[in-house]
Amino acid sequence: DIQMTQSPASLSASLEEIVTITCQASQDIGNWLSWYQQKPGKSPQLLIYGATSLADGVPSRFSGSRSGTQYSLKISRLQVEDIGIYYCLQAYSAPPTFGGGTKLELK
Amino acid sequence: QVQLKESGPGLVQPSQTLSLTCTVSGLSLTSNSVSWIRQPPGKGLEWMGVIWSNGGTDYNSAIKSRLSISRDTSKSQVFLKMNSLQTEDTAMYFCARDGHYFDYWGQGVMVTVSS
Numbered sequence: 001d002i003q004m005t006q007s008p009a010s011l012s013a014s015l016e017e018i019v020t021i022t023c024q025a026s027q028d029i030g031n032w033l034s035w036y037q038q039k040p041g042k043s044p045q046l047l048i049y050g051a052t053s054l055a056d057g058v059p060s061r062f063s064g065s066r067s068g069t070q071y072s073l074k075i076s077r078l079q080v081e082d083i084g085i086y087y088c089l090q091a092y093s094a095p096p097t098f099g100g101g102t103k104l105e106l107k
Numbered sequence: 108q109v110q111l112k113e114s115g116p117g118l119v120q121p122s123q124t125l126s127l128t129c130t131v132s133g134l135s136l137t138s139n140s141v142s143w144i145r146q147p148p149g150k151g152l153e154w155m156g157v158i159w160s161n162g163g164t165d166y167n168s169a170i171k172s173r174l175s176i177s178r179d180t181s182k183s184q185v186f187l188k189m190n191s192l193q194t195e196d197t198a199m200y201f202c203a204r205d206g207h208y209f210d211y212w213g214q215g216v217m218v219t220v221s222s
Contacts (some may be wrong), residue, residue: 001168034208043201043212044152055210087152091207095167096142098152 002026002090006099012107019075021086021102028069029092035064035073039084047086048073080106109133111141111202111213118219119192129185129202129213136160136178141185142205143176145198146215153198157205158185192220 003026013019023033031051036044046055048064051071061076075082083106088099115127129141136158143155156166158176166174175188185202197220203209 032207043215044209046208046210049208049210089208094165096154098154101151
């Protein structure tokens with residue numbers, strides 16, 4: 001199985017700050033990478049697919065990028081409603097595997 | 108609009124079989140694939156398996172021997188059956204549309220395995 005190593009595991013940031021979360025794939029997964037936000041008691045919500053494409057309705061302050069087998073999610077100006085847990089997912093090969101998650105909190 | 112909704116028992120006894128239903132609306136199961144994903148309390152997400160639009164299935168090898176996913180296209184329902192449940196199977200169970208990313212999710216159903 002492809003391993004997705006997500007970092008950091010937790011992150012504390014201030015409002016309006018730039019936040020970056022990364023996922024390192026254990027092998028090439030092309031652009032088969034998506035990002036999700038999960039708020040307490042809710043199901044995950046798709047943010048980014050195809051490594052860089054913004055899902056419908058997602059604010060433009062979210063963006064995704066790729067450098068080789070490292071993928072990043074960037075929040076350009078952190079807002080209160082961005083607090084939650086973020087996961088990456090690779091769907092290049094079965095089984096699809098999630099990163100361990102990043103818990104984002106307000107400083 | 109696309110909606111998915113999971114249903115099933117909240118409590119299952121150890122060694123018993125779990126049966127869950129995912130009822131979908133706003134999409135056809137003959138042209139969309141649906142995955143099951145679970146999340147133990149306070150932990151991360153685990154993909155369990157998928158039923159493809161053509162009716163074929165794939166399962167996570169870690170639970171493949173215990174898991175079965177099927178569907179009734181006329182009722183727009185996808186079914187999950189997992190046997191020999193143990194306490195570590197306690198989790199929130201989600202169904203989601205699978206297009207190699209999960210763009211629509213159900214609200215989830217919490218399943219507790221306990222005697």
